[in-house]
Each structure stands twice: as C-alpha cells, then as structure tokens.
Amino acid sequence: MRTTIETKKDQIIFNNTDMIIDDTFNCGQCFRWNKSEDEYVGVVNSKIVIAKQIENGFTLEGDHVDNDIDFWINYFDLKFNYSIIEKDVIKYPYAYESYIKGKGIHILKQDPWEVIVSFIISANNNIGRIKGIIEKLCERYGKEIRYKGITSHSFPSVNDITAASVEDLQFLHSGYRDKYLLRLFNNKDMDFYSFNKYNDDELCKELLKIKGIGPKVANCIMLFGFSRYSSFPKDVWIKRVIQEHFGNDFDERELGQYAGIIQQYLFHNARNHSK
DNA sequence: CCCCAGGAGACTC
DNA sequence: GAGTCTCATGGG
Numbered sequence: 640m641r642t643t644i645e646t647k648k649d650q651i652i653f654n655n656t657d658m659i660i661d662d663t664f665n666c667g668q669c670f671r672w673n674k675s676e677d678e679y680v681g682v683v684n685s686k687i688v689i690a691k692q693i694e695n696g697f698t699l700e701g702d703h704v705d706n707d708i709d710f711w712i713n714y715f716d717l718k719f720n721y722s723i724i725e726k727d728v729i730k731y732p733y734a735y736e737s738y739i740k741g742k743g744i745h746i747l748k749q750d751p752w753e754v755i756v757s758f759i760i761s762a763n764n765n766i767g768r769i770k771g772i773i774e775k776l777c778e779r780y781g782k783e784i785r786y787k788g789i790t791s792h793s794f795p796s797v798n799d800i801t802a803a804s805v806e807d808l809q810f811l812h813s814g815y816r817d818k819y820l821l822r823l824f825n826n827k828d829m830d831f832y833s834f835n836k837y838n839d840d841e842l843c844k845e846l847l848k849i850k851g852i853g854p855k856v857a858n859c860i861m862l863f864g865f866s867r868y869s870s871f872p873k874d875v876w877i878k879r880v881i882q883e884h885f886g887n888d889f890d891e892r893e894l895g896q897y898a899g900i901i902q903q904y905l906f907h908n909a910r911n912h913s914k
Numbered sequence: 915c916c917c918c919a920g921g922a923g924a925c926t927c
Numbered sequence: 928g929a930g931t932c933t934c935a936t937g938g939g
C-alpha cells in the first residue's frame with residue numbers, strides 16, 4: 640500500500656492507507672486519544688491533534704502539523720506493510736480471525752518516556768482508570784496547550800515533574816504504584832532515549848531493573864515505545880485467549896518476528912468483539 | 915459482600 | 928525456578 644500525502648494549512652491528509660483510527664486507538668496501546676463524535680482528539684508530542692477517518696485514509700489536524708510530516712508518518716507507522724503478517728497467522732484460526740477484524744491497527748511509535756510511565760501505571764489496573772491517572776499527571780506537571788477552543792496538557796518530561804515524596808503523588812490516586820513512579824521521577828539522569836542501542840534481550844533486561852516494571856509491562860514498553868515487533872505482552876486477556884484458542888503450552892515465538900502485532904490483533908478481538 | 919483490572923515484588927520452598 | 932500473598936483504587 641503506497642500512502643500518499645497531501646497537506647493544507649495545519650492539516651495532513653493521508654490517502655491510500657489501510658490504517659483505521661478506531662482500531663488503532665482502541666487496542667490498548669495508547670491512553671491519550673479520546674473519541675469525540677466522529678473524530679479523535681489526541682495529545683502527542685506536546686500538541687493537540689485531531690484525527691478523522693475518511694474514505695481510503697485519514698486526516699490529521701493541529702497547529703503546524705504540515706511542517707512535521709516525517710514525524711507523523713513515523714508516529715503512525717505508515718511505511719510498514721502490515722499485510723505481510725497474514726502469512727504468519729494463516730495457520731491459526733483464531734489469530735487469522737483476529738487479524739481480519741483488526742488489520743487496520745497500526746502500532747504507534749510513541750515516546751519511550753511516556754510509554755514507560757503509562758505502563759507502570761497500567762499494572763493491575765483498568766484502561767479507564769489508567770487514562771484518568773495519566774490525565775491527572777499531565778494536568779499537574781505538563782504544560783497547558785490549546786487548539787481551537789480545546790485545552791489540554793502535554794505529557795510532562797522528567798524535569799517537569801517536581802514530586803519529592805509519595806505524598807506529592809497522592810492526588811493521582813494511583814494506589815501502590817505511586818512509589819514506583821516516585822522512584823522513576825527521582826532518577827532524573829536515566830536516559831531512556833538511548834535504550835534503542837540495546838538488542839531485544841538487553842533492552843528487556845534493562846527495563847526489568849526498574850521497579851514497577853515486570854515481564855508484561857516490559858514487553859509493552861518494548862513494543863509501543865521501541866518498536867520491537869516481536870515483543871508479546873501477556874496480560875489477563877491474552878492469557879485467556881491463549882488458554883482458549885492455542886492451548887496452555889503454546890509458545891508465542893511460533894508467531895514469528897511480528898508476534899507483538901499479532902498480539903494486538905488478539906487483544907483487540909478479545910476486548911472489542913466478545914461479549 | 916464479592917470479583918476484577920493490559921501485574922509486580924517479596925517471600926517461601 | 929515455580930507457587931503464594933499482598934499491594935491501592937475504583938467500578939460492577
């Protein structure tokens with residue numbers, strides 16, 4: 640699929656792409672895209688942006704987005720050909736069914752820091768509360784941003800965050816996760832943006848050294864923050880899917896180098912297409 | 915009252 | 928290395 644770009648002032652039109660924004664924003668990978676009528680309002684890269692599905696593609700609107708085309712092509716992962724994954728799922732009926740239902744999903748290339756913080760919050764939590772806690776964090780420590788009457792807040796950098804004790808984070812109501820966050824916020828000189836130098840095993844090992852990051856969260860961070868497509872996070876939903884449709888002794892490595900993307904199809908199908 | 919949520923850490927054996 | 932227990936918080 641050869642995506643074509645057209646720009647207008649404060650707008651990019653992505654034509655001829657298979658990406659479906661509904662499925663992409665609703666598969667649990669991101670927490671700051673919210674539906675409002677027939678469009679999605681998101682906060683990405685300290686900017687309020689609006690995405691809208693159109694025939695054969697989607698549009699993106701926001702202050703000066705037309706000056707950052709490469710950033711947005713990368714963010715929405717528009718250069719990767721998702722249809723090549725069909726060959727990896729074809730022999731697994733439930734995976735194939737999930738692929739057909741969710742093949743408009745793209746793995747967003749999100750900011751590693753934002754992903755690390757967000758998925759520490761996600762542990763043993765539900766998506767609604769995760770979004771609420773992240774929003775409170777942004778309101779307190781992020782910069783106020785506006786676009787066309789919409790007011791929101793950027794995701795705070797580590798230096799924006801001034802919390803010095805767990806009491807300072809009590810307003811989040813994040814439960815026992817507050818002490819993991821505090822420890823992370825206090826470690827100001829850890830450069831997560833350099834973690835791309837690690838191979839998959841090394842990256843996983845480094846992430847697991849951080850308190851609050853276990854195997855599942857580490858795999859989410861690798862997949863969503865570092866584009867490691869083979870990372871396969873196993874949460875309660877996926878464990879149920881594996882047990883029901885693949886058998887208990889199934890090894891996800893059988894799914895190949897794009898196992899993580901397939902995992903998103905499975906998660907999306909389990910959450911959005913079952914009772 | 916119970917159970918659950920995109921689990922992890924500490925502890926036991 | 929594999930099983931348990933506990934850890935806040937809020938919704939159903």
